[in-house]
Amino acid sequence: MIGALPSPPPLPRFSGTHAHNPGVFLEYKLMYGMLFSIRSFVSKMSPVDMKDGFLAFQTSRYKLHYYETPTGVKVVMNTDLGVGPIRDVLHHIYSGLYVELVVKNPLCPLGQTVQSELFRSRLDAYIRSLPFFSARAG
Amino acid sequence: MAIFSVYVVNKAGGLIYQLDNYAPRAEAEKTFSYPLDLLLKLHDERVLVAFGQRDGIRVGHAVLSINGVDVNGKYTAEGKEVLEYLGNPANYPVSIRFGRPRLTSNEKLMLASMFHSLFAIGSQLSPELGSSGIEMLETDTFKLHCFQTLTGIKFVVLADPRQGGIDSLLRKIYEIYSDFALKNPFYSLEMPIRCELFDQNLKLALEVAEKAGTFGPGS
Numbered sequence: 001m002i003g004a005l006p007s008p009p010p011l012p013r014f015s016g017t018h019a020h021n022p023g024v025f026l027e028y029k030l031m032y033g034m035l036f037s038i039r040s041f042v043s044k045m046s047p048v049d050m051k052d053g054f055l056a057f058q059t060s061r062y063k064l065h066y067y068e069t070p071t072g073v074k075v076v077m078n079t080d081l082g083v084g085p086i087r088d089v090l091h092h093i094y095s096g097l098y099v100e101l102v103v104k105n106p107l108c109p110l111g112q113t114v115q116s117e118l119f120r121s122r123l124d125a126y127i128r129s130l131p132f133f134s135a136r137a138g
Numbered sequence: 139m140a141i142f143s144v145y146v147v148n149k150a151g152g153l154i155y156q157l158d159n160y161a162p163r164a165e166a167e168k169t170f171s172y173p174l175d176l177l178l179k180l181h182d183e184r185v186l187v188a189f190g191q192r193d194g195i196r197v198g199h200a201v202l203s204i205n206g207v208d209v210n211g212k213y214t215a216e217g218k219e220v221l222e223y224l225g226n227p228a229n230y231p232v233s234i235r236f237g238r239p240r241l242t243s244n245e246k247l248m249l250a251s252m253f254h255s256l257f258a259i260g261s262q263l264s265p266e267l268g269s270s271g272i273e274m275l276e277t278d279t280f281k282l283h284c285f286q287t288l289t290g291i292k293f294v295v296l297a298d299p300r301q302g303g304i305d306s307l308l309r310k311i312y313e314i315y316s317d318f319a320l321k322n323p324f325y326s327l328e329m330p331i332r333c334e335l336f337d338q339n340l341k342l343a344l345e346v347a348e349k350a351g352t353f354g355p356g357s
Binding site: 027030031034037038041042043044045046047048049050051052053054055056057058059060061062064078 | 142143160163164196198238241245249252253255256259260261262263264265266267268269270271272273274275276277278279280282296
């Protein structure tokens with residue numbers, strides 16, 4: 001999840017090897033820059049006027065899904081290749097989890113790294129409940 | 139037209155071939171009286187709509203023609219500045235045509251290089267090891283497919299999101315490239331492709347792919 005201001009909050013990882021790697025903040029900056037460039041690229045390339053804009057991209061190993069709210073909050077999810085369009089999932093992460101648990105929480109300062117344990121655990125539970133999630137070992 | 143365009147990018151990220159295949163974009167022509175209720179601004183040598191979206195005229199649309207005569211960037215056909223012309227009440231009522239601006243060759247070059255970099259970053263951001271670059275980029279209006287050959291040439295196809303068979307089309311374009319560009323003794327590697335046979339066969343392959351919806355193996 002990338003906030004509208006330049007300091008992105010840490011993402012919980014559901015698989016993969018680097019769970020608490022400090023180099024992961026470099027990755028977020030790279031990702032933010034890349035998404036910003038892709039959005040600009042897509043708006044120029046599109047043959048007709050766009051409504052939703054950039055949705056996802058995939059490589060040979062992963063698929064990156066993207067959802068942006070009108071306020072500039074970006075929800076990004078990296079999945080396996082077999083996952084189809086999950087715009088509604090990303091929308092729920094924003095409206096049902098982020099807005100409810102972080103925005104409406106008077107103790108969570110907006111624009112900064114999300115420290116809320118409740119948000120983290122609810123998000124974790126939600127992701128694990130998704131039909132396309134399968135707990136793989138490491 | 140379900141296949142919008144084809145780009146071929148060399149190892150260094152430079153555009154060496156480009157083909158546009160789509161039908162013209164939606165345009166809106168309206169007659170206006172002074173004062174203009176749209177806010178126009180100059181951007182990148184074009185006059186764009188900044189504010190005042192209505193009736194098919196969207197923000198980001200460019201002024202394409204005034205009173206039926208195509209404008210030349212930020213100048214009218216007579217050489218006057220468009221913004222100045224539209225600021226003068228004596229020129230009204232005026233009929234202006236707005237539409238999505240077409241990309242200039244320079245912009246296409248820049249976008250191809252931009253994609254070349256994005257392709258590389260896509261493989262760096264991978265949560266798994268050994269990822270390729272971006273093979274497919276999806277938006278609500280088009281899908282961009284990219285095939286990178288072992289020699290670093292990228293074939294990029296922009297198509298309708300529902301168009302199928304683009305993977306085999308990309309392989310077919312690679313075949314056409316090796317047959318009509320690489321085997322041409324007058325073609326230098328990594329340089330812009332100016333081979334007539336390449337153009338002809340590429341257009342033919344695009345037609346077949348559009349009609350079939352899929353491109354059969356062994357064609």
